[in-house]
Amino acid sequence: MSQTVTQTSTPTEERAHHLFSPSTLQSREACACYRGKSGTSAAAETGTKQHAVVETGRDDETLDDDKALAAAECLDYYQRQKELLEEARTRAEKELIAQAIAAKVATYVPPAAVLDLAEIYLPVDGKTFFDVVNGATVTTKSTTAGYVDRCLIAHDRKYAILLDWKFGAWAVEHAKDNLQGIAYVLGLFRAYPTLEQVKFVFKLPHLDSMTEHTFSRSDIPDLYLRVQVVVARSREAYAKVDKDDFSMATPMVPACNFCALIGKCPKVQAFACKVGSKFHPLQIPSDITPTGIKSAEDTTMGLRLAQVLAVWASAFKTQVTDRVIREAGATGVLAPPPGFRVETRRDRDIADPVTFKKTTLSYLTEKELEPLAKYTFGSVEEAIKEKAPRGSKGTTVEAYKQALVDSGAVKFGDPYSFLRGVSETNSKKDSAATPKS
Numbered sequence: 001m002s003q004t005v006t007q008t009s010t011p012t013e014e015r016a017h018h019l020f021s022p023s024t025l026q027s028r029e030a031c032a033c034y035r036g037k038s039g040t041s042a043a044a045e046t047g048t049k050q051h052a053v054v055e056t057g058r059d060d061e062t063l064d065d066d067k068a069l070a071a072a073e074c075l076d077y078y079q080r081q082k083e084l085l086e087e088a089r090t091r092a093e094k095e096l097i098a099q100a101i102a103a104k105v106a107t108y109v110p111p112a113a114v115l116d117l118a119e120i121y122l123p124v125d126g127k128t129f130f131d132v133v134n135g136a137t138v139t140t141k142s143t144t145a146g147y148v149d150r151c152l153i154a155h156d157r158k159y160a161i162l163l164d165w166k167f168g169a170w171a172v173e174h175a176k177d178n179l180q181g182i183a184y185v186l187g188l189f190r191a192y193p194t195l196e197q198v199k200f201v202f203k204l205p206h207l208d209s210m211t212e213h214t215f216s217r218s219d220i221p222d223l224y225l226r227v228q229v230v231v232a233r234s235r236e237a238y239a240k241v242d243k244d245d246f247s248m249a250t251p252m253v254p255a256c257n258f259c260a261l262i263g264k265c266p267k268v269q270a271f272a273c274k275v276g277s278k279f280h281p282l283q284i285p286s287d288i289t290p291t292g293i294k295s296a297e298d299t300t301m302g303l304r305l306a307q308v309l310a311v312w313a314s315a316f317k318t319q320v321t322d323r324v325i326r327e328a329g330a331t332g333v334l335a336p337p338p339g340f341r342v343e344t345r346r347d348r349d350i351a352d353p354v355t356f357k358k359t360t361l362s363y364l365t366e367k368e369l370e371p372l373a374k375y376t377f378g379s380v381e382e383a384i385k386e387k388a389p390r391g392s393k394g395t396t397v398e399a400y401k402q403a404l405v406d407s408g409a410v411k412f413g414d415p416y417s418f419l420r421g422v423s424e425t426n427s428k429k430d431s432a433a434t435p436k437s
């Protein structure tokens, strides 16, 4: 009989994403109003590739050496755990054979194979909730549910190991108290009622760290209560935040660092201002100049403050822009704040370098183009403008841009909008042109 039954998900499978997913629970416990950011980043995409390497066992040559090594370390660890469970199954089978021989019976029932499951979905209960998300009612199944990276279940179906890989730079809560792990453990106990113990392991190869804890079935009531409270408070806070009520918010590091609401949450704003006062009590706000900071201690404080405020400033701009554009979509009224207007742009990319060069050589000589070997639109257009006769510099650049489009040398990305500061006079002109409701 086979030692192991392996089951893996299809990479292209559409995945259900729970509104209160296990990976957000630790942050939600810290702050009930916490909301995860959507979208992706280069680091997240690298992490996804590393997860795929561990899941499939196949190398990804686009990964840097250290990232590939980290994935290989997790793969080794998982294979070792599987090997130990398979060995336990072999021992159990030998024992059964020995018993059959001693009892002088001709047959025995071999132990079940070790179960090896990748990316299984684990709901913690069978409840149904109705949540309002962006004004629409959505049905949420289970208090929380998510996909665990790897699950190994022993031949006796009494013991299991859950494995989760963390390729980021942040440490995680100890497995004993980690709500993400606890949610998966609850889901597995529910899915396999014969399980008596589940070991949960978080492996963090880039931090050279690992945390694990073995849970017993008797732990379920306490663990489930904790998960229920966290999700119930988050659900209540979710509805409040939609009405701009942040009374349940509790600023915490690192929850705020990853929160999608950092740009509009008044509690974290108050926290950021408090940090400012503490670091520079006599210099708020305009006296905080780089040349004013003399000591090493003040420099460290200034750099820390700059990091926090940079994150806040970027998120604030994004939130305000989104709101203005969303309101314009809903009401038909474009109402940027005084002193700003909405501009829409589309980034350009060189689609065809040969045609790009051919088109450009109608405006610049080979000799003039050569120093711009690493073309950017800015440098080439600046050179064309410089060479164009006085009085036609602007129109020549515009003609060049159009020629690139007409020849297919460039392609456009998706349009995006942003708020641009304008002079007082222009601002008045813009608001006069804005339709009134």
Ligand code: SF4
Pocket: 031, 032, 033, 034, 035, 249, 250, 251, 252, 255, 256, 259, 260, 261, 262, 265, 266, 267, 268
């Ligand atoms: S930014 Fe506000 S809502 Fe988000 S985690 Fe921090 S305190 Fe909570």
